[in-house]
Amino acid sequence: MKIRNINVKISPLAVIVVVIFTILLIFSYIVSKDTSILIWGIPTLILLLLIPIALNYMSQQSYAEVIPEYEREAKSVRIKAINPNMVGEIVRIQGVVERVYFRYLNRPQYLVADKTGEISVKIFTSPTEDIRVNDLVEVVGSVIKRYIATGDPVINCVSIKKIGKQAEEKKKE
Numbered sequence: 001m002k003i004r005n006i007n008v009k010i011s012p013l014a015v016i017v018v019v020i021f022t023i024l025l026i027f028s029y030i031v032s033k034d035t036s037i038l039i040w041g042i043p044t045l046i047l048l049l050l051i052p053i054a055l056n057y058m059s060q061q062s063y064a065e066v067i068p069e070y071e072r073e074a075k076s077v078r079i080k081a082i083n084p085n086m087v088g089e090i091v092r093i094q095g096v097v098e099r100v101y102f103r104y105l106n107r108p109q110y111l112v113a114d115k116t117g118e119i120s121v122k123i124f125t126s127p128t129e130d131i132r133v134n135d136l137v138e139v140v141g142s143v144i145k146r147y148i149a150t151g152d153p154v155i156n157c158v159s160i161k162k163i164g165k166q167a168e169e170k171k172k173e
Contacts, residue, residue: 059125080116123157
C-alpha cells in the first residue's frame with residue numbers, strides 16, 4: 001500500500017496476530033453474547049493493524065530522507081576491505097545475495113558476497129524492492145559492529161537495490 005510517496009508494507013506476522021485475535025474476539029462474543037467485547041475488541045483489532053503500518057511508514061520515510069545524503073557520501077569498497085576500523089563510515093558495496101533472513105518480519109538481513117568475501121547486511125525496515133537469493137545488488141549503508149559494542153563489522157543498510165539480472169541467469173548466458 002502507498003501512503004503519499006512511501007511504499008508501506010505490513011509484516012505477515014502482524015497480519016497473523018490480527019487474524020488470531022479476530023478469531024478469539026468472534027469466539028468470545030459467540031460464547032458470551034456480551035456486546036462490550038465487540039465495543040472494545042473491534043477498535044483494538046484496528047489498532048493492532050494500524051500501529052505496524054504507522055511504524056513502517058515512519059521508518060520508510062526516515063530512510064527515504066537520508067538515502068540521498070548516504071549515496072553522496074558513500075565510498076565504494078570491496079567486502080574484504082571492510083574492517084572494525086571502518087565503524088561509522090558510509091560505504092557502497094556490490095555483490096550477490098547468498099542468504100536472506102527475517103524477510104517476513106520486515107527487518108531483513110542479507111548475506112552479500114563479492115569475489116573478495118561476504119558480509120552481513122542489516123536493514124531495519126522493509127526494503128523498497130523484493131530482494132531474493134542470487135540477486136545482484138548494490139548496498140549503501142554505514143559500517144557498524146554486529147552486537148552494538150562488539151562483534152565483526154556488518155553494514156547497517158540504508159538502501160539496497162538490484163543492479164542487474166540474477167546471478168543464476170548470468171551463469172546460464
